[in-house]
């Protein structure tokens with residue numbers, strides 16, 4: 001899979017995607033990341049990427065021409081083009097799974113007040129939001145989406161099973177049960193005894209009950 005990120009701050013996407021598991025996924029060839037500076041696709045001397053909004057109002061709007069030039073230079077037949085924006089559809093695990101089967105993603109990152117809507121109409125397949133809050137920069141959101149997608153490519157996680165038993169995948173979405181490691185007692189805080197019992201049936205029952213409890217407490221929306 002190839003993922004091209006188009007942004008005025010490529011270094012913001014490079015840092016999280018070149019380290020740790022994402023860095024290894026790239027060096028082993030499971031994914032190829034491209035970090036592109038939108039300003040490289042401008043043609044004027046000031047490398048201008050934004051301008052004042054038609055109709056008035058505060059802030060600046062990102063100009064269409066550099067986005068068109070960048071996407072036209074990078075896309076092929078198989079490309080899916082995403083735009084990171086708080087106005088997009090909420091990003092969920094099922095979308096990450098779907099995108100992990102794509103050949104080529106181009107991710108456009110907004111900044112400032114917004115982006116000329118002709119970009120959305122003519123170039124973008126899907127507008128994606130990572131949550132109901134506003135970031136200064138869509139590049140952070142692009143790194144989040146790229147990480148969630150790439151970790152689902154077979155072979156990227158050491159143990160493929162670990163992406164199967166986790167929160168938000170499979171039927172009956174819920175958050176996971178709490179986990180513990182050694183020591184068995186720390187500052188008078190013991191690990192729940194059932195986890196030390198070796199009784200797998202009892203451990204499974206305990207985990208299911210704790211997962212339900214935690215879901216009711218933290219994510220009642222998943223149970224609706």
Ligand code: ADE
Nearest residue numbers: 084085086129130135141
């Ligand atoms: N850009 C700014 N805020 C964002 C969000 N919540 N999701 C995606 N892109 C964004």
